[in-house]
Amino acid sequence: MSETEAVVNLKPDIEDLVPSEASARHSAGDPANASSFPKVLRRRLENFFSDRHISPKADRSMWGKIALGLAVLAGSWIALYVFNPDSWKFVAVYLLGGLAQTFLMLNIAHDSNHNAISPLPSVNKALNYVFDLCGINSYMWRILHHRGHHSCINLHGEDDALTGRRIFRFTPHEPRAPWQRFQHIYALFFYALFSLDYVFLRDFECFFFPSHGYLKRTKHPVREYAILFAGKGFYFTYMLILPVLLLGKSLLLVALAFVLTHIIVGLTVSLVFQTTHTVDSTYFPSSRSDFDNGVYHIFATTADYATSNPLVAWLVGGLNHHIVHHLCPFVCHTHYGSLTRIVKQTAEEYGVPYRQNPTMTRAIVHHLILLKRLGSEA
Numbered sequence: 001m002s003e004t005e006a007v008v009n010l011k012p013d014i015e016d017l018v019p020s021e022a023s024a025r026h027s028a029g030d031p032a033n034a035s036s037f038p039k040v041l042r043r044r045l046e047n048f049f050s051d052r053h054i055s056p057k058a059d060r061s062m063w064g065k066i067a068l069g070l071a072v073l074a075g076s077w078i079a080l081y082v083f084n085p086d087s088w089k090f091v092a093v094y095l096l097g098g099l100a101q102t103f104l105m106l107n108i109a110h111d112s113n114h115n116a117i118s119p120l121p122s123v124n125k126a127l128n129y130v131f132d133l134c135g136i137n138s139y140m141w142r143i144l145h146h147r148g149h150h151s152c153i154n155l156h157g158e159d160d161a162l163t164g165r166r167i168f169r170f171t172p173h174e175p176r177a178p179w180q181r182f183q184h185i186y187a188l189f190f191y192a193l194f195s196l197d198y199v200f201l202r203d204f205e206c207f208f209f210p211s212h213g214y215l216k217r218t219k220h221p222v223r224e225y226a227i228l229f230a231g232k233g234f235y236f237t238y239m240l241i242l243p244v245l246l247l248g249k250s251l252l253l254v255a256l257a258f259v260l261t262h263i264i265v266g267l268t269v270s271l272v273f274q275t276t277h278t279v280d281s282t283y284f285p286s287s288r289s290d291f292d293n294g295v296y297h298i299f300a301t302t303a304d305y306a307t308s309n310p311l312v313a314w315l316v317g318g319l320n321h322h323i324v325h326h327l328c329p330f331v332c333h334t335h336y337g338s339l340t341r342i343v344k345q346t347a348e349e350y351g352v353p354y355r356q357n358p359t360m361t362r363a364i365v366h367h368l369i370l371l372k373r374l375g376s377e378a
């Protein structure tokens with residue numbers, strides 16, 4: 001088995017859906033290569049925790065983030081029902097809830113779906129439902145994220161993050177459509193619709209009309225269908241129906257607040273993720289066998305950004321430290337800053353290219369440059 005498979009566990013057990021930590025940690029294998037870059041890097045990352053006797057799971061700052069995100073979301077809805085604010089004040093408080101949802105998805109749901117928050121599976125499992133609370137089916141998200149992204153970064157036809165619905169051409173291995181010449185111009189408009197698409201269409205498509213082979217082959221448990229409908233029902237009820245029925249708001253006002261919330265969620269989540277793999281400096285492998293080692297695959301296809309800005313990391317759930325995230329997805333993101341320093345230093349020592357953009361704005365610009373290039377070149 002190549003280390004790509006070992007690092008990210010190519011075929012995770014569908015029952016669990018999360019690659020086991022052991023498969024990543026014990027991927028060392030060949031002792032003759034003990035001084036190779038991947039092995040030295042992995043050893044140093046592991047030693048960071050063992051030398052300091054600290055857990056790779058949530059620390060105090062992470063529990064603080066979880067409490068803050070949940071408190072702001074709950075507080076915004078309590079405020080809506082206690083004070084029943086009018087017109088723009090209603091929209092403002094509703095949007096505050098939307099910001100809390102964005103924060104919770106990036107900072108908590110992503111980590112919990114990687115089992116990165118607690119050593120207790122039940123705690124991670126409970127926090128996974130944050131996605132369902134935000135209108136996204138957590139079970140399907142887990143399948144798409146682990147099997148359709150972590151195991152096949154930037155692989156055309158396999159990496160779900162490269163699905164452009166013919167609106168976008170995200171890889172050079174995809175045929176080009178004439179309108180994609182303008183994709184760098186219309187990108188932000190469609191990114192703003194990303195979460196609306198996810199909430200209304202994508203989850204249902206993935207369950208009932210799947211396009212990926214691995215989804216077609218997967219027999220989902222009946223309870224996951226029940227959770228899909230219950231989760232969507234709960235979300236649409238509290239986001240759309242109750243404000244009309246209980247608060248007496250007009251459907252138009254509620255719809256406006258709902259769409260504005262999704263514009264924030266869609267733009268934020270799209271830009272936070274798109275800037276990590278699809279920028280003009282990252283590589284798009286033509287097959288899994290382009291790299292005989294998963295660590296090199298991650299370094300070639302992933303770029304960090306704004307790693308010296310702790311505020312960015314705090315807001316985006318450490319996803320700007322994306323190389324570390326792919327190397328150690330089972331580690332809580334509040335540790336990423338320290339681990340990225342090890343990654344940078346080791347990569348420099350071994351002469352392995354480390355891709356990064358100094359700020360998030362630069363990362364967005366370089367994402368748009370890639371879109372422009374892919375839209376105009378064959």
Ligand SMILES: [Zn+2]
Pocket residue numbers: 110114145150325329
């Ligand atoms: Zn991930």
